[in-house]
Amino acid sequence: MEQVDCVVIGAGVVGMACARALAISGRDVIVIEKESLPGSEISARNSGVIHAGIYYPQNSLKAELCVKGKELLYDYCRDHAVPHKNCGKLIVATTPEEERTLEDIRQRAIKNGVDDLYYLTAEEVKNREPELFATKALFSPSTGIVDVHNLILAFQGDLENNGGMIAFHTPVNGGEISSEGIVLHTGGESPMTLCAKTVINAAGLHAPALAGKLTHFPPECVPELFYAKGNYFSLSGKAPFSNLIYPVPEAAGLGVHVTLDMDGQIRFGPDVEWVDTLDYEVSSDRSKPFYDAIRRYWPTLQDNTLTPDYSGIRPKLQSAGAPASDFVIQDKKTHGIHGLTNLFGIESPGLTASMAIAEKVLKLNS
Numbered sequence: 001m002e003q004v005d006c007v008v009i010g011a012g013v014v015g016m017a018c019a020r021a022l023a024i025s026g027r028d029v030i031v032i033e034k035e036s037l038p039g040s041e042i043s044a045r046n047s048g049v050i051h052a053g054i055y056y057p058q059n060s061l062k063a064e065l066c067v068k069g070k071e072l073l074y075d076y077c078r079d080h081a082v083p084h085k086n087c088g089k090l091i092v093a094t095t096p097e098e099e100r101t102l103e104d105i106r107q108r109a110i111k112n113g114v115d116d117l118y119y120l121t122a123e124e125v126k127n128r129e130p131e132l133f134a135t136k137a138l139f140s141p142s143t144g145i146v147d148v149h150n151l152i153l154a155f156q157g158d159l160e161n162n163g164g165m166i167a168f169h170t171p172v173n174g175g176e177i178s179s180e181g182i183v184l185h186t187g188g189e190s191p192m193t194l195c196a197k198t199v200i201n202a203a204g205l206h207a208p209a210l211a212g213k214l215t216h217f218p219p220e221c222v223p224e225l226f227y228a229k230g231n232y233f234s235l236s237g238k239a240p241f242s243n244l245i246y247p248v249p250e251a252a253g254l255g256v257h258v259t260l261d262m263d264g265q266i267r268f269g270p271d272v273e274w275v276d277t278l279d280y281e282v283s284s285d286r287s288k289p290f291y292d293a294i295r296r297y298w299p300t301l302q303d304n305t306l307t308p309d310y311s312g313i314r315p316k317l318q319s320a321g322a323p324a325s326d327f328v329i330q331d332k333k334t335h336g337i338h339g340l341t342n343l344f345g346i347e348s349p350g351l352t353a354s355m356a357i358a359e360k361v362l363k364l365n366s
Contacts, residue, residue, distance in 0.1 A: 004030055006198040006365075007184060009172055009210060011038035013148060014346050015202030016155040017358035023162035025362055027198070031164065032186060034171035039152040042204045043351070045280070045312030046230075047259040047270070050074065050084065050144040051349040054091075055249055058111040061327040066349040067113050069356035070142060076355060077146060080154045083262050089143035089244035090125065092134035092297050099136045101248045106138060116141050131240040133299050143244060147262050148351065167192075172203075176215035177337050198365050201342045205278065205315045211342050221335040223328065223344050228314040230270020231282045232259075233290050233306040239266040240298070247297060256293040267309055268294055274320045275313070282308035317345035329357070331364045341365060 008019040011033035023029045035041070053067035077084040093099040106117050120128065120137045156166065170192070175184040182199045186192045203210045205227070212222045245258035259267050268290055287306050294301050317325035328344035335342070341361055350357070 001183070001193045001195050003181075004028065004194050004196045006030070006200070007032060007182075007194060007196040008200040008202055009184075010202035010204055010207070011035075011152075011156075011166055011168075012041065012043040012202065012204050013039055013152055013155070013351055014043075014204075014343060014354045014357055015200070016152050016159065017354040018200050018202055018361045019164055020155045020158045020162075021355075021358040021362045022198075022200075022365070023159050023164035025366070027365075029159065029164035030194070031159070031166040032170040032172065032184075033166060033168050034188070036168050038156060038166065039148060042312060042315070042347075043148055043152060045310060046148070046348065046351060047257075047267075048145050048148050048261065048351070049089075049244065049259065050086075050146050051352040052089075052109070052117075052140045052142045053112050053114045053349070053352075054105060054109040054117070054140060056108075056112065056349075057326075058108070061329065062349060062353070063112040065327065065353035065356040065360065068359075069349070069353035072355040072359075073146065073151075073352060074144070076154075077151070082151050082154050083147040084144055085260075085262065086142070086144040087243060087260060089140045089246055090120070090129065090132070090134070091138040091140065091246045091248065092125070092132065093136045093248060094134060094296050096135070098248045102136060102138050105248070114140075114142070129241055129243060129245070131298055131300065132245060133297055145244070145260055145262065146351070172210055172213070174213045174215070177217060177340075182214070182337070182340055196339070198339045199341070200361055200365075201340070202346070204346065205313060207315070207342060207344050207346075214340075217337065217340075218335055221330065221342075223317050225345075226316040226319050227275045227278070228316045228320075228347075229273040229275045229279075229311055230314060231273060231286055231311045232267045232269035232309045233282070233287060234265070234267050234309040236305050236307060239264055241266060245297060247293070256290055268306065269309075270312065278313060280311045280313070282311050284308050314347040315345055316347065327353075327357075329360060329364070339365070
């Protein structure tokens, strides 16, 4: 059994941000990742949006860490030449009822410290985005996009430059809580038994199951996880929009919206499909509700122009129809185990919040 200082489980954007922060603080850090590359699951399958912090309940972790993380992320991308664009976002209303919802969104944003949203009239929307239909819109100037792959590589570079390392093809098969530390048994190409002073469980979709594999971890502290699949469709032909376009939010998601990549290509999504397994296939049968949703704000969308693209799965801590849950950052105060931090339910805005989550994890383990 090898004695180690700090193990981070999971090399997604949040795990890598945490590993980077711990390594820079002087900790000896090993990241263990079951896949062959960093960021292979949730991080590789989202919209790549830098969120402003608009939608989340006041004083929630999502609100606090998104607003703080947004500023940290923009600064980091500028300083480390990580490709990103502060392109802004339109939240559009297409009915009087949705217009009233816009004001609710604006007021919630103000409570979260996001005070830069402003209204656009229907005419102003048309001048900005001629193809877009909206009776009114909110513009969020601090929303943007980031190249997630290059962001993770930058975090990896910082980790390794500060003495940290990553072990790929290294799944955690189990472990136990001992008097000496947190013991982890790994599989893969080079099975190991590690005894760590500090473990950060940033395993994303697998984080609750992993915590449940630790002997002597209190089972009542393992939350039930639900999978909310988000499908994306790409557009054939020229992109008609230059901003991110969002409808008013829906249950469990932000609605089928227009996302841009760093090359200016657009995709539509994600929707919300509650699933029981990690299946990433996108069925063409789901295109009809996409056409219906998109035509509410882009009425001239032509038939047969949407193509199944990719999907991601959100690690939800609530079931379909239940109120949205917050991030859970669980440490000794909750489960009673020294040195173990569990990150549960880290879905959107986890990418935006990643560096702020890392700061919080660092404080909990200093």
